[in-house]
Ligand SMILES: Cc1ncsc1CCOP(=O)(O)O
């Protein structure tokens with residue numbers, strides 16, 4: 001398990017921003033800093049898909065984004081790339097079902113935060129046994145950001161997790177906007193994970209502030 005308590009993980013998941021350089025038409029460092037000022041609670045560096053950076057350029061962008069997160073005391077999570085996470089001494093990693101097995105990753109990363117994507121109760125239980133600190137469930141709504149996203153599942157799996165009294169922290173992801181975010185929290189998720197609603201926003205700072213109010217039930 002991680003050095004973070006389960007309660008702390010649940011707090012961190014509240015407004016989970018995820019992006020890479022190909023999720024925005026403007027400078028990713030600028031978008032991230034606006035989102036940090038707007039109140040995101042955790043950031044995931046996800047450099048993936050068409051036009052994604054690789055090698056030194058990817059490492060340097062990750063380093064700049066990690067520095068921004070450290071400045072705002074927001075944990076910095078790396079998607080998929082375990083070596084990069086270890087090289088940067090990131091706060092955690094997020095892996096999908098098709099990535100390295102959670103049990104192996106847990107051994108590699110020690111007590112860093114380990115997040116796992118899951119699409120069924122079975123996958124959630126396996127991830128819990130492997131020492132995952134939180135689960136990403138989605139796509140909740142249709143999304144065009146992840147080309148190979150699984151079928152849209154709504155909030156049904158989040159509700160099932162609650163019905164079965166599974167206590168692992170949960171974050172919903174996929175097609176989440178200002179208008180559809182709160183039902184995910186109401187269904188029992190600890191937070192929402194967002195890419196384009198913030199990364200493509202006209203004003204990422206204002207958009208983040210509004211999303212924060214929505215997930216806190218203040219709007
Ligand atoms: C990474 C990922 N996993 C499931 S959907 C998705 C993309 C979420 O992006 P957006 O918030 O723009 O729909």
Ligand SMILES: C=C1C=NC(C(F)(F)F)=NC1=N
Pocket residue numbers: 016018044046079094096115116117135136137138171172173193
């Ligand atoms: C595919 C993903 C699914 N869920 C998450 C998170 F929101 F962090 F749990 N991140 C991903 N990259």
